[in-house]
Amino acid sequence: MNLTLQVNGQEHGVDAEPLTPLARVLREQLGLRGTKIGCGNGECGACTVWLDGQAVCSCLYPVYRAADGSITTIEGLADAGRLNAVQKAFIDHGATQCGFCTSGMIMAACALLAQNPHPTEADIVHGLTGNICRCTGYRQIIQAVLSVAQQGNA
Known part of the structure; x- marks a missing residue:
């Protein structure tokens, strides 16, 4: 099936079966390898992308459902080579x-x-519940998000 995807502000034609996971199409057809496939069943969050501004697990999201929306991957966050906050x-x-x-x-x-430019630590913990990190113990991640919120750079 030929589909058109809007990814990081650019239109891309792809050829995929309708139920192919969006993550696979992003990685294999568009070369956007920042989106990881960790568990393949939506439990680890490594595949998180935005679809119309909402975080979705792209390893579960069928590509045909994404064809009408605007997809943002990690590669799309930087602005003119500058990392986002x-x-x-x-x-x-x-x-x-x-x-x-x-x-x-x-x-x-x-x-x-x-959604919440001034989250508490508890809000951050709750907001990141669907994402698993096995290395950091989450402390650094929570501090990073808090620092952005406190600087008002969200």
Whole structure:
């Protein structure tokens, strides 16, 4: 099936079976490998992207359902080569560790901050519940998100 996807502000033609996971199309056809496929069943959050501004697990999301929306991946967050505030805060706070969960975690954190620009620590913990990190212990991640909220850069 030929589909047109709007990804990071650009239109892309893809050829995929309708139920192919969006993550697979992003990685294999569009070369956007920042979106990771960790568990393949929506439990780890490594595949988190935005669809029309909402965080979704792209390993579960069928590509045909994404054809009518605007998709943003981790590659689409930077503006003219400048990292966005959350990406920079993750680096500054050492919240990246092995890096496997980082793109999904950043996408979820940005979605949280878009909905709640001044979250409490409890709000952040709740907002990132669907994303698993095995390396950081979450402390650095929470501090990174708090720092962005406190600076008003969300």
